[in-house]
Structures are given as structure tokens and as C-alpha cells.
Amino acid sequence: MQRPLSLILKRTYPLSLCEIRVLEIIRPLKSEEIPKPKKTEKKSKEPIAKETTSKKSLELSNIEKTEIKKAEKEIKKIQKKATELESKITKTKQETKKEKETNIK
DSSP: OHHHHHHHHHHHSOOSSOOOOOOOOOSOOOTTTSOOOOOOOHHHHHHHHHHHHHHHHHHHHHHHHHHHHHHHHHHHHHHHHHHHHHHHHHHHHHHHHHHHHHHHO
16 A cells, blocks of 8 residues: 555655655545546647647658758769769770880880
8 A cells, every 4th residue: 555655646746855654644634625636638639749740740751851852962973073083094094005005016
């Protein structure tokens, strides 16, 4: 009994540095003193949560699309540089072959 009661009281009275060790009943509560449980409207909260998650997912998808476009542009730039370097290398190889052939003759 002590442990479940302790857990309930900790939820109601969160104490970071101390524990509830003793619970003493002074007198029984009157019906007016007993707090009524609050009614939570779950129906109104759920659509809001769905809307916010859909907004967040739209924002994330937009961010992903822009990042993908940036990455594609960067890839194209790198590919152009690579083809330019490759063409330069092949030209120099061809020139060195021609020089070798002329030197041999």
C-alpha cells in the first residue's frame, strides 16, 4: 500500500530532493473538501495534434526538398570539374605520346 500511494503522491506533489515517508491522517475529508477530477477534452486536443504534426511534416518535406536540390547542384558542379580535369589529363597524355613518338623518330 505504501508504494502505490507514494507514487500517486509523487505525481501530485513532485519533490526533487525529498521523499514522502510518513503519511498521517488527521481527520476524514468532507465531501466539499474532496477535489473533483478535472475533465479533459481529448477530442479537441487530437485534431490540433494532427494539424501540428501535418504542418511539421510539410515543413520537413520542404526542407528535405531544398536540401536535395542543393545537393544535386553541388553534384553537378563536381561532375563538371571532374570532366574538365579528365579532359585535361587525356590531353596531356596525348601530347606526351606525340612528343615521345616524335623523339623516337
